[in-house]
Every structure is written in C-alpha cells, then in structure tokens.
Amino acid sequence: GQQVMQIPQYQHVQEGEDFTTYCNSSTTLSNIQWYKQRPGGHPVFLIQLVKSGEVKKQKRLTFQFGEAKKNSSLHITATQTTDVGTYFCAGPGSSASKIIFGSGTRLSIRP
Amino acid sequence: NAGVTQTPKFQVLKTGQSMTLQCAQDMNHNSMYWYRQDPGMGLRLIYYSASEGTTDKGEVPNGYNVSRLNKREFSLRLESAAPSQTSVYFCASSERGHVGYTFGSGTRLTVV
Numbered sequence A: 001g002q003q004v005m006q007i008p009q010y011q012h013v014q015e016g017e018d019f020t021t022y023c024n025s026s027t028t029l030s031n032i033q034w035y036k037q038r039p040g041g042h043p044v045f046l047i048q049l050v051k052s053g054e055v056k057k058q059k060r061l062t063f064q065f066g067e068a069k070k071n072s073s074l075h076i077t078a079t080q081t082t083d084v085g086t087y088f089c090a091g092p093g094s095s096a097s098k099i100i101f102g103s104g105t106r107l108s109i110r111p
Numbered sequence B: 001n002a003g004v005t006q007t008p009k010f011q012v013l014k015t016g017q018s019m020t021l022q023c024a025q026d027m028n029h030n031s032m033y034w035y036r037q038d039p040g041m042g043l044r045l046i047y048y049s050a051s052e053g054t055t056d057k058g059e060v061p062n063g064y065n066v067s068r069l070n071k072r073e074f075s076l077r078l079e080s081a082a083p084s085q086t087s088v089y090f091c092a093s094s095e096r097g098h099v100g101y102t103f104g105s106g107t108r109l110t111v112v
Helices: none
Strands: A004-007 A010-014 A019-025 A032-037 A043-049 A055-058 A061-065 A071-076 A085-092 A099-101 A105-110 B004-007 B010-013 B019-025 B031-038 B042-049 B064-068 B074-078 B087-094 B107-111
Touching: A004 A085, A010 A019, A019 A085, A019 A105, A032 A071, A043 A055, A043 A061, A071 A085, A099 B042, B004 B087, B019 B031, B019 B087, B031 B064, B031 B074, B042 B064, B042 B074, B074 B087
Parallel strands: A010 A105, B010 B107
Antiparallel strands: A004 A019, A019 A071, A032 A043, A032 A085, A055 A061, A061 A071, A085 A099, A085 A105, B004 B019, B019 B074, B031 B042, B031 B087, B064 B074, B087 B107
C-alpha cells in the first residue's frame, strides 16, 4: 500500500541551529501535508503542498515539494524551544478520503 | 469553537473488558477518522468514515468496531480489550477529501 517514509527518526539540536526533516514516497503524490505534535499533545495541521517544486514559508519554517512530487522537506531556521515536538508528513492513501502519515521526526532542543 | 471533542481523556481497562471511545465534531465536517499512536509507530488509521452512513477499515482494524452515529459523532468500540490495545487514540475530522485534519486531544488507554 501507499507509504511515506520519513527521516530522521530523531534530531537533537542546539537552540539556534537549523533542522530539516525529509519525507519520501515510492509513488507520485498528488499532495503532501505536514503536521506538528507537541509533547503530550495532538497533531496540528501546518500546511499542504500541491504543486511540483512548490515552496511555502511560515515564518522560520520552509516547506518544499519535490519536482517529481515524490519527496518533501520541512526546514526550520534558527530553532527555538517552542519548535520542540514531532513533525509528521502525510500523503494521500488508497482512497480519496484518507491520508497516511509518515512515522515522524522528533525534534528536541538544547537550550 | 470546540473543534473535535474526545471522551474520556484517560481510561484503564482490565483485559477482556469492553468500552466505547466517543468523538464529536462541531465543524460540520463530512469525514471522520480514528487513529492510534504508539511510540515509534507514528499514527495508524484504525477506521474512517468518509461521510455520514459509511465506514471503512484502515490499516489496523482488528479488535475494533465503529459507529457513525450522525454527522457529528463517530465512536470507537473495543469489545474485548487486550494489552496490545494500550495506546493513545486520536479522533480527527476533515472536509470531504483529505486536507487539513483537525484532531481531538486524544484518549490515553491502558489495558492491564
């Protein structure tokens, strides 16, 4: 079935350093979504990318969708303690009514 | 502006007991979903309901049943709980399609 693979599983950075997580699919994706889950919290929708090569920014967060629409990345510039959490990508499942989540990248930060 | 409300927030069950997790959304969304989250396993889809009156199996449906009671409510039932069902359960909803899920705050279930 449809799968999205996400790397790395964990990332521990010094506050102020940059952070990147990658999402890869073996098949072309019609779109990809990103979610953030704070420790002890629930996933919160961040953004959706639809177009080949699309780049979107939300303050210090930059989201990219690959030209072949098989991969995506989330880059955080100058991390802050508020960025701590797990970041998930999600792609369409086998039906139009569901999405499949990647395994997530857990970001922790040394103050 | 409650969004997605899940009850209960915490539950401890003995093996073999049954229970129903409740979920309600007030955003007039068509689709609703139940996920479980285990350490290192991400979010796995148990069941979903694309629209009122329909339900479909997800990746890990065994041991669970669901009911889409109306457009607002989607419940998840464990008929005979097992320790392997110890997990955090999230309900989510979305407009028709698969964009921008809104999640509830979760139910932390322990089966002993």
